[in-house]
Amino acid sequence: MMVVTEHIGGGPLVVSMPHSGLKLSPGLEQRLSPEARALPDTDWHIPELYDFLAPLNATIIAAEYSRYVIDLNRDPSGQSLYPGQATTALVPVARFDGEPIYRDGEAPDTVETEARKRDYFEPYHAALERALERARSRHGYAFLWDAHSIASEVPRLFEGGLPDLNLGTNSGASCAPVIEAEAVRMMQAATDFSSVSNGRFKGGWITRHYGRPELGVHALQMEIGQNAYMGGAPGYAFDPAKAARLRPVLNSIISAALDAAAEFHAGASS
Numbered sequence: 001m002m003v004v005t006e007h008i009g010g011g012p013l014v015v016s017m018p019h020s021g022l023k024l025s026p027g028l029e030q031r032l033s034p035e036a037r038a039l040p041d042t043d044w045h046i047p048e049l050y051d052f053l054a055p056l057n058a059t060i061i062a063a064e065y066s067r068y069v070i071d072l073n074r075d076p077s078g079q080s081l082y083p084g085q086a087t088t089a090l091v092p093v094a095r096f097d098g099e100p101i102y103r104d105g106e107a108p109d110t111v112e113t114e115a116r117k118r119d120y121f122e123p124y125h126a127a128l129e130r131a132l133e134r135a136r137s138r139h140g141y142a143f144l145w146d147a148h149s150i151a152s153e154v155p156r157l158f159e160g161g162l163p164d165l166n167l168g169t170n171s172g173a174s175c176a177p178v179i180e181a182e183a184v185r186m187m188q189a190a191t192d193f194s195s196v197s198n199g200r201f202k203g204g205w206i207t208r209h210y211g212r213p214e215l216g217v218h219a220l221q222m223e224i225g226q227n228a229y230m231g232g233a234p235g236y237a238f239d240p241a242k243a244a245r246l247r248p249v250l251n252s253i254i255s256a257a258l259d260a261a262a263e264f265h266a267g268a269s270s
Helices: 110-139 177-191 205-210 241-270
Strands: 004-007 015-016 060-065 142-150 165-168 195-197 218-224
Touching: 004 110, 004 177, 015 110, 060 110, 060 177, 110 205, 142 205, 142 241, 165 177, 165 241, 177 195, 177 218, 177 241, 205 218
Parallel strands: 015 060, 015 142, 142 218, 165 195
Antiparallel strands: 004 060, 165 218
């Protein structure tokens, strides 16, 4: 059973794609509500959107299984990332719109939750940890880009429409300030796309857990409003024309932040 796809690159950039998977564990589909079987809360088409990463010599860690199996970007202890705000759990039982994922009586119990942590959560994070340590050992630092997307309107989670580009750095704690500043500068330069830094999405567990700039690991999350690269619902269709406009923007943000990281560590070692 392949839980995670790994593409190994030689640069300091590690791109995590924890919510793009579409597989379900054996027998799970029959337990889901009819609406949930369409996997509406998927980070749709993220690998296709980020098809420009090869020249950046990036390592890519991508989930094979749906977030409905287990959410790889939640605290494994079960603690909420956004206390007091609506969110979803490590093993979610409600969709983003608040409706149930499972048919009556089919939600997982504690034993099943622990098994999913062992079988799906732990292998993904073991691969991510290896990738970050490999990059840090080779370059003296690692740059983690956590790639996400979400429907541009989810009333239960946020009011109104979400900006196209939502950068999260755990309010500046997950990377060196100069790296965040360069990412924000390039994001704001892309005037065709609305953007915000550390707004509704400040970075999930991956950003907060692995982002340790004092140890040479810098982490940023990018949450993209899906209207920026997808057609309208239903169907979750990829829009090649929209994606073609967005890809150079994402590339410019990542590249500028990568350059800032290299300069930051070159200065620190001189």
